[in-house]
Amino acid sequence: MGKLAGVLIIGNEVLSGKVQDANSPFFARALRDLGVDLRRITVVPDEVEVIAAEVRAFARAYDFVFTSGGVGPTHDDVTIEAVAHAFGRAVVREPTLERVLREFYRARITEAHLKMAEMPEGGELVGADSLVFPVIAFRNIYIFPGIPEILRQKFLAVQERFRDAPFQLQQVYVDMDEGDLADALHAVLREFPALQIGSYPEMNAPGYKVKVTIEAKERAPVDGAVARLRALLPARAIVRVD
Numbered sequence: 001m002g003k004l005a006g007v008l009i010i011g012n013e014v015l016s017g018k019v020q021d022a023n024s025p026f027f028a029r030a031l032r033d034l035g036v037d038l039r040r041i042t043v044v045p046d047e048v049e050v051i052a053a054e055v056r057a058f059a060r061a062y063d064f065v066f067t068s069g070g071v072g073p074t075h076d077d078v079t080i081e082a083v084a085h086a087f088g089r090a091v092v093r094e095p096t097l098e099r100v101l102r103e104f105y106r107a108r109i110t111e112a113h114l115k116m117a118e119m120p121e122g123g124e125l126v127g128a129d130s131l132v133f134p135v136i137a138f139r140n141i142y143i144f145p146g147i148p149e150i151l152r153q154k155f156l157a158v159q160e161r162f163r164d165a166p167f168q169l170q171q172v173y174v175d176m177d178e179g180d181l182a183d184a185l186h187a188v189l190r191e192f193p194a195l196q197i198g199s200y201p202e203m204n205a206p207g208y209k210v211k212v213t214i215e216a217k218e219r220a221p222v223d224g225a226v227a228r229l230r231a232l233l234p235a236r237a238i239v240r241v242d
Helices: 023-033 048-061 079-086 095-108 111-117 148-162 178-191 219-232
Strands: 004-010 037-044 064-068 091-093 118-120 124-126 135-138 141-144 168-174 196-201 210-216 238-241
Touching: 004 023, 004 048, 023 037, 023 064, 023 148, 037 048, 048 064, 048 079, 048 141, 064 148, 079 091, 079 118, 079 135, 079 141, 091 095, 095 111, 111 118, 118 135, 135 148, 141 148, 168 219, 178 196, 178 210, 178 219, 210 219, 219 238
Parallel strands: 004 037, 004 064, 064 141
Antiparallel strands: 091 118, 124 135, 135 141, 168 210, 168 238, 196 210
């Protein structure tokens, strides 16, 4: 089995609709490209106990946990506190982050600014060789800011840390209604239970009605599933395979 991941999007602004979440789609695409199976995305409010409970559960369930949001200087930025609280650790000030902040703000530095130098006790900095402000990691939890542009820059700088074997994917374009196709897909899954199969109807696609995606970590079951689907469907039902 490949590596599994969970994503926690943190922020009242997302739950209230004040800000549209752009980080979930980014994580989904980026992790898939790295061969990591993203299993869950959860959005939670800026509440320490709620975040802590989700972080604990995600850390047990997945190889990698990524949080987005709640790491700034204001009262509602409680992600660091929540991660520390989840595992009974203190919040400490990290010297490298403090130095970066003091060099940036100089005489304008405040205690609020220095809140961004905090991390859970026992954490580490990831990407210090390529990032001015590295990613804070604690156990298998990687803590990212909520601002999409900064999050993407940081993630791309450390992404090789998460790379796993790539997914093997075939896309099968079928000129049949999805309901007529369902039995054949169920039969394929019974024969190849490790596969992930998706079925996506297309309303106005030229020449086909459903796109079926078949993927796994190994090539053999994918090729076997495509061959089995060809055998189960009527002649000429499969328009093409990519």
